[in-house]
Amino acid sequence: MSVQDQTDSTDTPIRRLERAETEWQRVSPKYIVVDVVGYVIFGALMTAAAFVPFWVGWEYGFILGVGMAVLFLLVIAFTPRRVRSIGYLLREDDLLFRRGIMFQRFVAVPYGRMQLVDITRGPVARALGLAELKFVTAAASSGVLIPGLPLETAEQLRDHLVAVAETRRAGL
Amino acid sequence: MSEQRDEPQGEPASQPDPATDPEAAPAATHGISTSTDLADGEWHRLHPATPLFRGGIAFIVVLGILISNFRDRAIDFFFGGDGDFDGEGDPIDFIVEQELVLVALLALIGVLLLFIAGFWLSWRMHTFRITDEVVEVRSGILFRTNRKGRLDRIQGVNVGRPFIPRLFGAAKLEVSVAGNDANVQLSYLHSRTADALRADILRLASGARREASGGAGAADGAGTAGAHDLSGMLDERVSEFLAPELDPALAEPEAVLRMNPGRLVGSTVLSETTIVFVLLILGLSVGIAVSGELFLFVGFLPAILGLGGYLVSRITRSLRYSIASTPDGVRVGFGLLSTTNETLPPGRIHSVRVSQPLLWRPSGWWQIAVNRASRSSQSGAAGQQQTTILPVGNLDDVRTVLRLLLPDVATDDVMPVLERGLTSSGRRKDVTAPDGAASDGTATDGAVPDGFVNSPPRARILRWFSQPRNGFAVSDGAVMLRRGAIWRDLTIVPFPRMQSVSVRQGPLLRSLRLAAIQVHTVAGPITPSLGALDVTQAMELFDTVAGAAIRSAQSDRTHRWRSGSGSGEAPGEAAPVEPTLERTPGAEA
Numbered sequence: 001m002s003v004q005d006q007t008d009s010t011d012t013p014i015r016r017l018e019r020a021e022t023e024w025q026r027v028s029p030k031y032i033v034v035d036v037v038g039y040v041i042f043g044a045l046m047t048a049a050a051f052v053p054f055w056v057g058w059e060y061g062f063i064l065g066v067g068m069a070v071l072f073l074l075v076i077a078f079t080p081r082r083v084r085s086i087g088y089l090l091r092e093d094d095l096l097f098r099r100g101i102m103f104q105r106f107v108a109v110p111y112g113r114m115q116l117v118d119i120t121r122g123p124v125a126r127a128l129g130l131a132e133l134k135f136v137t138a139a140a141s142s143g144v145l146i147p148g149l150p151l152e153t154a155e156q157l158r159d160h161l162v163a164v165a166e167t168r169r170a171g172l
Numbered sequence: 173m174s175e176q177r178d179e180p181q182g183e184p185a186s187q188p189d190p191a192t193d194p195e196a197a198p199a200a201t202h203g204i205s206t207s208t209d210l211a212d213g214e215w216h217r218l219h220p221a222t223p224l225f226r227g228g229i230a231f232i233v234v235l236g237i238l239i240s241n242f243r244d245r246a247i248d249f250f251f252g253g254d255g256d257f258d259g260e261g262d263p264i265d266f267i268v269e270q271e272l273v274l275v276a277l278l279a280l281i282g283v284l285l286l287f288i289a290g291f292w293l294s295w296r297m298h299t300f301r302i303t304d305e306v307v308e309v310r311s312g313i314l315f316r317t318n319r320k321g322r323l324d325r326i327q328g329v330n331v332g333r334p335f336i337p338r339l340f341g342a343a344k345l346e347v348s349v350a351g352n353d354a355n356v357q358l359s360y361l362h363s364r365t366a367d368a369l370r371a372d373i374l375r376l377a378s379g380a381r382r383e384a385s386g387g388a389g390a391a392d393g394a395g396t397a398g399a400h401d402l403s404g405m406l407d408e409r410v411s412e413f414l415a416p417e418l419d420p421a422l423a424e425p426e427a428v429l430r431m432n433p434g435r436l437v438g439s440t441v442l443s444e445t446t447i448v449f450v451l452l453i454l455g456l457s458v459g460i461a462v463s464g465e466l467f468l469f470v471g472f473l474p475a476i477l478g479l480g481g482y483l484v485s486r487i488t489r490s491l492r493y494s495i496a497s498t499p500d501g502v503r504v505g506f507g508l509l510s511t512t513n514e515t516l517p518p519g520r521i522h523s524v525r526v527s528q529p530l531l532w533r534p535s536g537w538w539q540i541a542v543n544r545a546s547r548s549s550q551s552g553a554a555g556q557q558q559t560t561i562l563p564v565g566n567l568d569d570v571r572t573v574l575r576l577l578l579p580d581v582a583t584d585d586v587m588p589v590l591e592r593g594l595t596s597s598g599r600r601k602d603v604t605a606p607d608g609a610a611s612d613g614t615a616t617d618g619a620v621p622d623g624f625v626n627s628p629p630r631a632r633i634l635r636w637f638s639q640p641r642n643g644f645a646v647s648d649g650a651v652m653l654r655r656g657a658i659w660r661d662l663t664i665v666p667f668p669r670m671q672s673v674s675v676r677q678g679p680l681l682r683s684l685r686l687a688a689i690q691v692h693t694v695a696g697p698i699t700p701s702l703g704a705l706d707v708t709q710a711m712e713l714f715d716t717v718a719g720a721a722i723r724s725a726q727s728d729r730t731h732r733w734r735s736g737s738g739s740g741e742a743p744g745e746a747a748p749v750e751p752t753l754e755r756t757p758g759a760e761a
Contacts, residue, residue: 139671139692
């Protein structure tokens with residue numbers, strides 16, 4: 001550890017954001033495919049764009065292109081872990097959502113704050129029977145977007161959320 | 173019951189619909205709750221001069237320009253021309269030569285009639301009504317628009333008096349409803365009607381039953397109702413124009429905060445804009461002196477005029493600034509020639525930030541901004557959006573305004589914590605009176621027990637100067653985030669208005685065992701977030717805030733802030749003496 005710490009360096013220090021809850025609802029493993037397909041297409045386009053300086057005659061330009069390709073390969077390689085890290089938990093009065101390993105994020109949204117629930121399905125996700133559920137509050141930054149839910153689960157979850165939000169309705 | 177007292181009722185000139193006039197005066201004296209009869213659920217029309225104020229002024233200006241262009245010709249005509257007026261190629265000469273005078277006059281009259289008919293029709297078609305549930309406006313001749321705002325979603329009521337309508341005793345009333353540009357505008361109304369209607373709308377929105385409020389002070393209107401000859405009307409205009417910005421009957425003097433003009437000028441002089449302005453002038457003078465090219469000045473003229481105009485308007489707009497506690501919420505008013513005042517019902521403030529620019533620190537001035545769920549089309553004091561509640565004030569003013577805005581949060585118990593959130597550097601020398609409530613969590617990492625849980629010393633790499641100060645405190649009603657050693661600010665988010673909370677950690681923060689927290693509120697100038705907190709403390713704060721948000725949302729009743737009060741209690745409830753009275757839903761429930 002580069003920075004020394006006087007108080008609790010004797011214990012094993014907690015570095016990561018951890019929570020006591022273990023019974024997280026995870027998203028479908030099939031979502032890995034959706035994510036990978038998306039990143040492959042996007043990565044291919046970006047890599048092609050990064051090779052443009054090389055093709056127009058800058059001899060070290062290939063470094064850009066190769067760098068971009070490696071970056072996207074890394075992103076794709078970590079996709080399974082990243083997808084496994086996405087989870088949500090329906091607690092008594094709020095929805096807890098987590099995602100990310102390298103960049104962790106936890107969000108807690110009281111059900112009563114719900115403004116609407118969106119279900120969207122992209123072409124790849126639809127082919128695999130998946131859907132994406134977005135929980136919208138009055139704050140744009142809440143950002144609760146649960147991807148990779150089987151359509152049936154997504155619809156059940158939506159109905160459940162609408163029902164509990166109705167019983168806990170609050171002002172703005 | 174100040175909302176009745178300050179409005180003369182049944183004054184015929186203030187009733188757009190003449191048919192209802194005979195009923196108006198007796199109704200008021202019999203103590204019907206509404207002090208105007210506009211909020212009775214029926215359709216009403218606006219001020220008859222509305223089209224003139226809305227677009228007709230431009231029409232008159234065009235007419236004036238035309239007339240002034242023909243001035244030379246008129247002089248020529250009436251005073252027997254000396255022939256020095258050169259009418260070569262003039263359209264009027266052409267018309268006279270071609271003997272089209274009659275046709276031209278007919279066309280002119282036709283166009284005028286068309287305009288007048290259009291104005292009249294648009295006034296006829298522009299109607300509004302206010303029921304117990306909604307405020308609704310219908311307008312448009314060919315393209316009809318119909319806009320409804322739900323009263324329980326009201327975020328504020330704004331009464332604006334632009335200069336020229338104000339001369340004619342008209343005002344526009346804007347009901348802000350949650351959402352971007354989701355406001356219902358009633359422009360224009362008679363000046364007094366606007367104030368009375370504001371009180372009516374807020375009373376209906378408050379959920380207090382119609383018959384609940386008594387008709388106290390209804391007789392006050394009798395004095396002015398009779399004056400209807402021309403001189404009486406003129407007197408009325410003048411007295412209305414010279415009247416204080418804030419009606420003294422509306423709020424108790426001790427619940428009113430006014431702007432100190434010297435402080436306003438000083439704060440404007442000590443602002444970043446002024447520095448840019450001065451630097452620009454200096455650079456320009458040097459540039460001109462060195463190059464000898466005077467025309468450099470011309471290039472910078474727009475920038476200088478713009479900046480200078482901004483500074484002047486900032487001062488003039490805020491000069492007659494006042495913030496006061498009224499029975500139906502906090503009233504913020506300002507403006508010298510064009511005046512605006514806005515009433516924010518309880519529980520419409522989503523977060524509050526008290527901040528201090530570096531240059532203001534020697535004089536101890538602060539600024540208060542808020543996040544609100546609605547955006548008003550009218551700009552606020554100091555030319556900013558209506559999110560700046562206090563353009564400049566000292567610590568006492570900040571205390572007063574915080575008590576007004578967040579009476580549930582800024583209680584006497586919490587006030588010392590809030591003050592330390594503003595001024596304490598978090599270092600030991602600054603903490604003079606640590607209080608007992610500060611014991612939770614502050615013992616770790618050698619932190620100073622000043623009521624805030626601060627960043628650990630290892631966060632110094634990320635918060636070079638502010639590490640000892642960078643922290644949070646949680647009270648019963650709100651979470652307080654304190655940041656910045658050079659540009660100090662304190663953000664307060666009341667739990668009943670909080671939308672959600674998140675905690676996050678990237679690789680850099682993880683290597684230091686830190687995490688960042690963000691409290692989500694409606695969009696606005698404030699983003700309540702705090703970085704570089706100890707990872708366990710951040711997670712504890714996350715849980716605390718998430719739990720408190722649920723509890724407070726369940727007990728919050730501010731969308732109908734007086735619905736709990738029965739008819740018997742209503743008069744006492746509405747007394748403006750105690751500003752915290754309306755904001756205690758827990759006591760009523």
